[in-house]
Amino acid sequence: MTLKELVSKFNFERVLDSNPQTKSLVLLGSIESQSAIISLEKTPFSVVLLGSIESQSAIISLEKTPFSVESQSSSETVSDLLKRIDEVKLNTINDIYHWGLSTLVQDLEKNASAKLNLIYPATAVHIKKYAQQQQFLINETPEMYVKYVEPYIQTMIGDRIKWVRNILFEGAEAEKTIYKDPIEDKEGFNLSPDMKWDGVNMDSLYLLAIVYREDVRSLRDLNISHQKWLREVNAKIRKIVADRYKGQIKPDQLRLFVHYQPSYYHFHIHVVNILHPGLGNGIAAGKAILLEDVIEQLSFLGEKGFKNRTISYVIGENHDLWKLGLKGEHEKSLSAY
Numbered sequence: 001m002t003l004k005e006l007v008s009k010f011n012f013e014r015v016l017d018s019n020p021q022t023k024s025l026v027l028l029g030s031i032e033s034q035s036a037i038i039s040l041e042k043t044p045f046s047v048v049l050l051g052s053i054e055s056q057s058a059i060i061s062l063e064k065t066p067f068s069v070e071s072q073s074s075s076e077t078v079s080d081l082l083k084r085i086d087e088v089k090l091n092t093i094n095d096i097y098h099w100g101l102s103t104l105v106q107d108l109e110k111n112a113s114a115k116l117n118l119i120y121p122a123t124a125v126h127i128k129k130y131a132q133q134q135q136f137l138i139n140e141t142p143e144m145y146v147k148y149v150e151p152y153i154q155t156m157i158g159d160r161i162k163w164v165r166n167i168l169f170e171g172a173e174a175e176k177t178i179y180k181d182p183i184e185d186k187e188g189f190n191l192s193p194d195m196k197w198d199g200v201n202m203d204s205l206y207l208l209a210i211v212y213r214e215d216v217r218s219l220r221d222l223n224i225s226h227q228k229w230l231r232e233v234n235a236k237i238r239k240i241v242a243d244r245y246k247g248q249i250k251p252d253q254l255r256l257f258v259h260y261q262p263s264y265y266h267f268h269i270h271v272v273n274i275l276h277p278g279l280g281n282g283i284a285a286g287k288a289i290l291l292e293d294v295i296e297q298l299s300f301l302g303e304k305g306f307k308n309r310t311i312s313y314v315i316g317e318n319h320d321l322w323k324l325g326l327k328g329e330h331e332k333s334l335s336a337y
């Protein structure tokens with residue numbers, strides 16, 4: 001029997017594993033009453049392309065979508081997925097092991113083949129951010145923050161965060177918004193799908209909570225006066241998401257975290273399914289800090305809060321802050337190793 005024939009006889013029993021990062025799915029079933037395991041894995045590509053559209057820079061990122069079976073109403077059943085296996089080309093058989101390549105029939109609504117992001121017109125900051133580069137772990141002291149980072153933030157809060165104000169005050173992405181406090185609520189926030197989410201696969205659920213207040217640019221601006229507010233925001237986000245996706249995710253299955261340095265200096269919280277192992281460095285130590293840890297630390301940092309401590313994080317050599325002075329400070333401190 002050919003591999004294709006074997007696959008077509010597969011009687012699905014249950015999903016053994018699914019992983020949104022490796023975009024793989026392992027299925028248990030049987031073929032002619034013998035147990036069989038099919039693993040499907042999207043062939044890799046995850047590319048970020050720089051080009052131009054009508055002579056303005058543009059960045060396109062393409063990423064294969066993970067399998068999305070029965071995790072949400074819009075996703076498909078496993079038997080639908082199995083029917084989509086089209087051509088199958090055998091590579092090798094050894095004993096009970098068979099492997100090869102297949103094509104899947106695609107459908108834009110239920111199982112698009114790739115997630116496509118376009119940034120256009122892309123700024124120099126975007127181009128530098130997305131380019132592969134060397135990374136370094138630095139220790140940013142309170143003095144370094146005042147000398148280099150604070151002035152830098154002032155240059156990064158105009159047009160660069162227009163998309164944030166569009167969401168908060170101009171109704172952008174409104175049809176996708178999950179929750180919105182009244183605009184007059186100074187302690188309120190907006191919760192929307194992050195552009196990193198494909199909007200379908202619950203395992204990779206990725207939302208973004210953006211607060212209304214504009215006096216908190218980053219973690220550095222938080223102090224003890226914000227602790228109660230952050231506790232409430234944390235609890236509220238967990239409840240809203242669990243209510244919205246009832247039966248699919250629980251309040252304690254969400255990872256809430258902030259980035260330091262963030263790319264955008266208007267305080268926001270990443271809200272991600274704990275199953276999601278992250279995209280790039282987004283959830284790695286040296287970039288992401290759990291909201292619970294932030295809240296807890298505020299008890300120990302005095303009135304100045306995070307302005308009072310050294311923060312260690314990973315920075316790329318293309319980052320403007322690196323060139324504006326962090327590199328020099330870092331090199332001075334290297335004698336400590």
Ligand code: M7G
Pocket residue numbers: 163173192193194195196208258259261262263264265268270282
């Ligand atoms: P960050 O920690 O400032 O930077 O997070 P990062 O991009 O290095 O993670 C900003 C978050 O906002 C990221 O998770 C982005 O994917 C998300 N994001 C950025 N933009 C421009 C948009 C947008 O226009 N809409 C939505 N919904 N999310 C966005």
